[in-house]
Amino acid sequence: MNRTAVDTEGSWFEPEDLARLRRKLPIPYVDVVPVRTDVDGSILQVGLLLRASGEGRIVRAIVSGRVLVHESLREAVIRHVEKDLGPMAMPRVPVSPVPFTVAEYFPTPGQSLFTDERQHAISLAYIVPVDGECAPQEDALDLAWFDVQELLGSEVLGEMAGGHDVIVRRALSHAGMI
Template identity: 60%
Template sequence: MTNTADFAPRDFGDDFSRPAGWLSAEDITSARGQLPLVYVDAVPVRVDEAGDVISVGLLLRATDSGHITRALVSGRVLYHERIRDALLRHIEKDLGPVALPLVPASPQPFTVAEYFPTPGITSYYDPRQHAVSLAYVVPVRGDCVPQHNSLDLAWLTPEEAVSAEVLAEMQGGQDVLLRQALSHVGRLV
């Protein structure tokens, strides 16, 4: 069993503004240029009493270049952080503290997405880095309010979510992940 409290955090000297295991801007830039990073992608869903997916939550975000895009919950796994904890942290960061995600004790991804900084190697593209992302469908049952750098959260039916208009608003291959997620839960043929 892993107990992160027993692990000595990285020494940042007098810089207490970063949590243990969080890299400085310079360190993450260096790491991104030298090795793949581990990420999680989460497709938040609402389910009915039978457990069938009835809606998908997509975030509305503004990119650094000023474009408005639709996005999934996504983020890096920290050093010495369990995948389950990373999922919970990113869902809370993007959907708020009362989203009430139903993440199993031992989550299993529906796929692994490998993002490359070179377009065309896979369906997934991230100009910053080579990243390996474990992707999950996560039911949420609480009140979700967009947080962090999200402008809005839209709950769409599975059919609406995979419409050409919505998929065109997604970047980096997240449209492919969304289609895979809905196929995985039996809502897309």
């Protein structure tokens, strides 16, 4: 079915329904590492959000969120990039996106490299070049762009929670940057 807009009818749950489902089912997610590239497609910079975590800490994060019912993975990636980076981010998502890795988040720390205290989530991770103007949106406090070497040689990845640092390292490795 070819749609131009996401059919979100019935895709949102009441908070108590979502909490119940999160206790019983793995939830599908997308993780997005936003990047700036040169004309050849090599990654120059990685964009990281600054957010307040559920534990009240300030952490760096990648773009991440649930896949809605009746929503393709491509649509979910675009929606979350626009939700977190703004409507003028202009993400370049392939027509048929293939994730560079899959992350399985567990609510129990130590069960995997990825932790989400709310739920068991299966996340498909994508590297997405953005060409437009980006600004932090919604609950993001800031958006900073880091040169790849600066990012790898700093403590910034240590400011990430839940395994997002692993996603960023895997993205850079997948792209041949490390």
